[in-house]
Amino acid sequence: MNNARDIKVWVYAEGALAAFLRHQPFELPAGINVLEAASLMGIPENKPFAATVNQRAVDLSYCLQPGDEVHLFPQISGGGE
Amino acid sequence: MTLVIGKKFTVPYDPEEQREKKAFNGKILRVNLSSGEMKVEEPGEAFYRKYIGGRGFILHYLLSELPAGTDPLSPENLLIFAAGVMTGTTLPGTGRHAVGAKSPLTGALASGETGGYWGSELKKTGFDAIVIQGKAERPVYLWIKDGVVQIRDASHLWGKVTGKAEDLIRSELGDKKAQVALIGPGGENQVLYACVLNNTSRAAGRSGLGAVMGSKNLKAVVVRGSKAPGLADKKLLGEVTKWVTHNYKDLMGWAVDKGTPGSITFQHDTGTLPIRNYKGTSLDGIENIDAEKLFPLLLKGKETCTACPVKCKPVFGYKDEKVEIDPRYGGPEYETLGALGAVCSVTDPIAVTKAAELCEQYGLDTISTGGTIAFTMECVEKGLLNVEQGYDFLPQFGDPESLVKSVQAIAMRKGIGELMALGSARMAETFAEDVSDMVVVVRGQEPPVHDARRKNIYGMGYALSATGADHMHNMDDTFANFANSDVCDRLKEAGISVPLPLYGINEEKIRGFIIETAYKNYLDSAVICHFYPFSFAHVVKALQGAAGWDVSQQEIIEIGNRIINMARLFLVREGFTAEDDKLPQRFHEPHSDGPIQGRGVTKEELRKSLERYYELMNWRPDGVPTAEVVKKYGIEMYL
Numbered sequence: 001m002n003n004a005r006d007i008k009v010w011v012y013a014e015g016a017l018a019a020f021l022r023h024q025p026f027e028l029p030a031g032i033n034v035l036e037a038a039s040l041m042g043i044p045e046n047k048p049f050a051a052t053v054n055q056r057a058v059d060l061s062y063c064l065q066p067g068d069e070v071h072l073f074p075q076i077s078g079g080g081e
Numbered sequence: 082m083t084l085v086i087g088k089k090f091t092v093p094y095d096p097e098e099q100r101e102k103k104a105f106n107g108k109i110l111r112v113n114l115s116s117g118e119m120k121v122e123e124p125g126e127a128f129y130r131k132y133i134g135g136r137g138f139i140l141h142y143l144l145s146e147l148p149a150g151t152d153p154l155s156p157e158n159l160l161i162f163a164a165g166v167m168t169g170t171t172l173p174g175t176g177r178h179a180v181g182a183k184s185p186l187t188g189a190l191a192s193g194e195t196g197g198y199w200g201s202e203l204k205k206t207g208f209d210a211i212v213i214q215g216k217a218e219r220p221v222y223l224w225i226k227d228g229v230v231q232i233r234d235a236s237h238l239w240g241k242v243t244g245k246a247e248d249l250i251r252s253e254l255g256d257k258k259a260q261v262a263l264i265g266p267g268g269e270n271q272v273l274y275a276c277v278l279n280n281t282s283r284a285a286g287r288s289g290l291g292a293v294m295g296s297k298n299l300k301a302v303v304v305r306g307s308k309a310p311g312l313a314d315k316k317l318l319g320e321v322t323k324w325v326t327h328n329y330k331d332l333m334g335w336a337v338d339k340g341t342p343g344s345i346t347f348q349h350d351t352g353t354l355p356i357r358n359y360k361g362t363s364l365d366g367i368e369n370i371d372a373e374k375l376f377p378l379l380l381k382g383k384e385t386c387t388a389c390p391v392k393c394k395p396v397f398g399y400k401d402e403k404v405e406i407d408p409r410y411g412g413p414e415y416e417t418l419g420a421l422g423a424v425c426s427v428t429d430p431i432a433v434t435k436a437a438e439l440c441e442q443y444g445l446d447t448i449s450t451g452g453t454i455a456f457t458m459e460c461v462e463k464g465l466l467n468v469e470q471g472y473d474f475l476p477q478f479g480d481p482e483s484l485v486k487s488v489q490a491i492a493m494r495k496g497i498g499e500l501m502a503l504g505s506a507r508m509a510e511t512f513a514e515d516v517s518d519m520v521v522v523v524r525g526q527e528p529p530v531h532d533a534r535r536k537n538i539y540g541m542g543y544a545l546s547a548t549g550a551d552h553m554h555n556m557d558d559t560f561a562n563f564a565n566s567d568v569c570d571r572l573k574e575a576g577i578s579v580p581l582p583l584y585g586i587n588e589e590k591i592r593g594f595i596i597e598t599a600y601k602n603y604l605d606s607a608v609i610c611h612f613y614p615f616s617f618a619h620v621v622k623a624l625q626g627a628a629g630w631d632v633s634q635q636e637i638i639e640i641g642n643r644i645i646n647m648a649r650l651f652l653v654r655e656g657f658t659a660e661d662d663k664l665p666q667r668f669h670e671p672h673s674d675g676p677i678q679g680r681g682v683t684k685e686e687l688r689k690s691l692e693r694y695y696e697l698m699n700w701r702p703d704g705v706p707t708a709e710v711v712k713k714y715g716i717e718m719y720l
Contacts, residue, residue, distance in 0.1 A: 014347060016334055035564070035580075046332065048566040050351050050559045057351045057535060057676040059583035060562050073351055075559060075566070076335045076344035076415070 006030045007066040009037070015074045017043055028064065035060040038072060048075035084117035084217055084232065092121050092207060092228040104310040104627035105129055105166045109138075110208045110230060112223060114297050115156055115215030119230055121208075129209075130630055131715065133640055134165030136192045137606035138210050139181030140647040143190070144719040146214075149654040153185035153289070154271060154296040156216035162203065162262065162302060163211075165608035167627045169204035169310045169387065172318055173325045174610035176201050176387025180262075180285035182293040183655070186273045186449070186504050187525040190547040190651050191293070193276070193285030194608055196386035196394075202260040205306025213297065222263075222301040224254065227308070235300035239269060242442040243281050244409050246300065256305055263301035264291040265444030267492040271295050272502040274449035274526075278441060282384065282394070282411025286446040288526060288548055313629025321623045325613065329391055332567075332614050336393035339372035340383075341415035345423075346371040352535045352676030353559075354419050357426045357478055358455040359521050359532065359667040362675025366428035370418050375430055381408045386610070393612065397434050404431055406438050413437035413447070416552070419530030420451025425458060425476070425484055432481030436488050443492030449504055452527025454487045456505035457497065459519050465512060472497045521665045523550035524657070531557075533668040534681035538586050538594050541690055544662045547648035554605055556597035558583055561590070567614030572596055574617045574634065584680060586690040595697060599641030606644055643714040645698075646706050650719050659704035662691050 008025045020043045028037055034051045043049070051058055052071045064070065092108065107129070109122045132141050139161045151157045160182045167175040178200025184191035203211070207228045220235040238246045243265040251259050260279065267275035268291030275291030276284040294300075312318055330337055335344075348354040349367045356364045368374055372395070379397035397412035399405065413421070413434055421440075422433040440447045458478045460466045466475055473496050476483040490498025500508045506522045521528060526549025533540025535558075542555035560568040561581040569579040575596040578589055603620070604611060615623075617634040624632050652661075664687060671681045682690070695702060699710040711717050 014350075015343065016338065045565045048560060048563040050347070050562075052351055052676055055676060056678060057583075057680075060580065061582075071350065073347040074335055075563065076341060076347070 007032075007064065009064050009066070009068045009070055011037065011041065011070045011072065013043070013072040017047065017049060017072050017074050020044075031063060033061050033063050034058060034070060037064060037070070043072070049073055050075055082116035082118055084114065084221075086221065086232055086234050088117065088231070090119040090230040092230075102311055103313050103629060104170050105134075106204065106207050106209050106310070108208050110211045110225070112211065112213045112230070112232070113215040114213060114217040114221065114232070114299060117232060129166055129628070131640075131643070133603065133606040134168065134209065135163050135179035135194065135606040135608040136181065136602065137640070137644050137647075138163040139179060139192050140190070140644060140651060142212050143181070143183060144647060144651055147183060150656075151183060153183045153188065153293060156297065157214070158183050158293055158296070160213040160290070160293050160297060160299070161210060162213075163608070164200045164203050164209055165606060167623060168608055169201035170312060170318060170627055171388050172322050172623055172627070173329070173389045173391070174613040174615075175608070176389055177608040177610060178203060179605065179608050180277050180290050182290055184288035184548070185271070185292045185296075186289040187549045188655055189524055189549060189657060190648055191288035191290050192548055192605070193287050193290055194553070194605055195277075195279055195283045195285045196610065197260075197280035197283040198387050199260040199262050199279035199304060200608065201387040202304045202306055204310050205308055206304050207306065207308065211302065213299065216296065217298040220298045220300050222250065222299065222303060224303045226305045238300045240266060242266065243278050243444055244407065244442060247281055250301060250303055254303065259303050259305045261301050261303050263444075264294045264299075265442055265492065267443040267445040268292055268295035269300075270492065270494050270502070272445060272491055272494065273504050273507070274446040274453070275444050276446045278444055281409050282396075282441060284441070284446070287448065287551070289446075291444045312627060314626045316626070317622055318626030321619050321626070324619065326390060333391055333393075333612060336391050336612055339376065340393040340395050342372040342375055342395060342413065342418055344415050345418055346373070348415070348419070348530075349423065350676060352672075352680070353531050354423050355530055355532045356423050358424060358459045358519065361426065362672045364423055364426060364428060367423065369428045369430050370422040370433050375434070378430055379406070379412070379434060384411060389610070391612070399431060399434065404435055406431070406435055410438045410441035416529050417447040417451070420448045420527075421454070421484065422451075424451050424455040424530060426478040427481050427484050429481035432485055436485050439485065439488040439492070443488065445488065445492060448529055449527045450488060450491060452521060453491070453501050453505045453508065454484060456508065456519060456521070457487070457501055460512075460516065465514060465516065466497070518666045521667050523664060524661060526550055532677065533664055534671060535677045537584060537682050538590050540664055540668055540682065541586060541687060541694070542594065542598065544664050544687065544691065545694070547652050553611060554598055554601040556594045556601075561593060561597075567616070568597060570614075570616055571600055575638070586682060586686065588693070591690060591694050591697060595694070596638065598645060599638045601641070602644040603637050603641040606640065639714065643716060646710060646714050647716055647719065649700070649704070649706055650711070650716065653705055659691070659695070662704060663687070
């Protein structure tokens with residue numbers, strides 16, 4: 001991972017993940033992906049989440065671009081009636 | 082032999098028997114409602130180790146005893162209630178049971194699991210399962226108390242909604258703690274997707290099990306026992322229980338906090354939640370049916386299942402001058418809110434919750450109810466149905482009032498409800514026009530509310546499922562895309578490289594799917610809750626502790642694969658072919674905007690993936706298990 005802090009992204013976390021995010025925008029190393037970004041922000045590794053970037057649902061390996069708007073959503077199992 | 086109402090059949094309790102030493106009783110009750118004959122089978126420990134319970138038992142009896150091609154609503158169909166080897170133990174997540182039959186909705190397998198307290202109470206009676214066949218000459222219910230079985234008159238209960246019927250049964254038995262599994266008017270009227278409820282808020286919901294029960298004139302199966310199962314190794318099972326009780330608040334915080342209703346907005350924003358019969362990409366007001374808004378408005382408490390500390394089930398109640406929602410019917414979960422709300426484009430929280438409550442009163446599967454109403458709404462929108470055809474009302478997208486009226490009409494088969502009671506696939510066949518592109522079903526059943534364009538291998542799971550589209554024995558692409566999810570943890574234990582890509586279906590994803598669906602089919606046979614993030618190591622240790630068997634991770638996977646192959650054999654003998662492993666047209670039509678714009682797999686991509694799956698499963702190219710694999714799993718007697 002490149003440690004140069006050369007991109008800015010806006011990250012919003014929903015529900016229980018919101019407590020882990022405090023500052024906007026985030027300055028992050030270029031080439032970082034969504035999963036790595038969440039880890040740097042302190043989101044625990046045992047909290048599954050899904051993500052959208054610029055309102056499109058993305059793979060967590062998506063490489064963030066300057067100006068991206070990221071939303072992290074806690075994962076919840078479906079099921080039951 | 083003729084049915085004698087009230088005659089008792091007694092199985093003496095032997096203190097030296099199986100259940101003193103292990104978590105299963107070793108006894109399966111057989112009831113013939115045509116003749117009144119009752120007997121007990123003791124199939125032996127090897128049978129339990131091979132099939133585990135739940136879906137394994139259900140498939141064994143269907144394959145062994147039900148002639149191929151049997152009409153699902155005829156007396157010959159079997160209705161099977163089955164707990165699992167661990168049901169009723171102290172391990173959280175095991176307070177469940179399964180119900181199964183041949184499905185009247187799909188003609189394939191019906192196999193549903195449900196929580197609450199009924200399954201653990203069954204185990205306390207001394208039985209592990211009940212296999213019911215025949216048809217009573219008039220409405221009856223089955224009363225089982227500590228090995229004493231009685232068929233009782235239910236004429237006075239017929240026509241009663243589930244809550245009222247449960248009250249009357251408990252009152253006449255003089256036992257407030259009797260656990261009641263029953264049908265409502267929907268099952269009595271043989272709505273093809275009627276369900277079997279227990280605790281009036283839990284359902285073996287899918288594929289029309291309630292209609293099968295109704296066709297047998299069986300209103301309820303009531304159980305009450307006093308002897309909890311034993312354990313082979315209390316310490317070993319206790320180690321898994323301890324892990325759960327120490328970690329559930331952290332690992333299952335979502336369930337403790339809001340439960341599944343807390344995911345509606347998230348699933349909408351990520352493109353999982355289908356809208357407007359799968360044509361929409363966003364729905365204004367969706368937040369109104371998410372837990373964030375529902376809880377302040379409706380929450381009255383939380384419910385749980387036997388031995389479960391999580392209490393994930395919200396209980397909703399409401400009363401104003403127009404509407405009353407009775408909390409005894411629990412509250413809608415994610416699938417219900419999605420099917421009755423988003424798929425129908427209704428975001429009125431009171432109307433959606435009332436519609437869900439009515440499904441519990443009448444005994445209807447909420448997923449198929451919502452899917453069928455949405456299909457009808459689209460027919461109305463396109464002018465295929467109108468009030469000039471003589472209907473007193475018709476449901477319309479976004480209209481809360483017609484949503485609620487539709488549920489009542491379906492259960493009573495009145496007006497447009499007569500058609501809707503068939504489910505959307507059979508309803509579509511009644512039109513002169515070809516409306517097949519509007520029908521969203523897999524193997525004749527409306528899918529759960531996880532869009533296959535967002536979750537591609539989940540879609541392949543829909544296409545393969547012997548029960549029609551199913552969200553339980555499946556692998557969720559989004560969890561497989563998060564390296565530290567419980568899904569990925571299990572895949573890692575089985576040697577699969579994780580995380581798996583979110584979109585598309587590739588070789589590693591198919592291999593992962595095979596592992597995860599084997600695990601899920603094991604869970605549905607042991608009848609363990611899918612919400613607990615168990616590892617393979619946990620379930621191995623739990624089974625060792627409960628039954629005393631020296632099982633391994635490999636044996637767990639083999640049990641799951643045995644069940645999958647049995648389900649496939651059932652499909653084959655009922656006339657299904659590889660061509661039936663398919664998705665509805667809408668799942669192959671990418672959205673032009675929204676969170677999953679352009680996503681989905683083509684028919685050709687799906688077919689190619691299925692062919693690779695068949696190959697990896699050692700099935701023939703036409704999707705039939707080979708003689709070799711049938712022999713490997715010891716199921717050649719079902720051929």
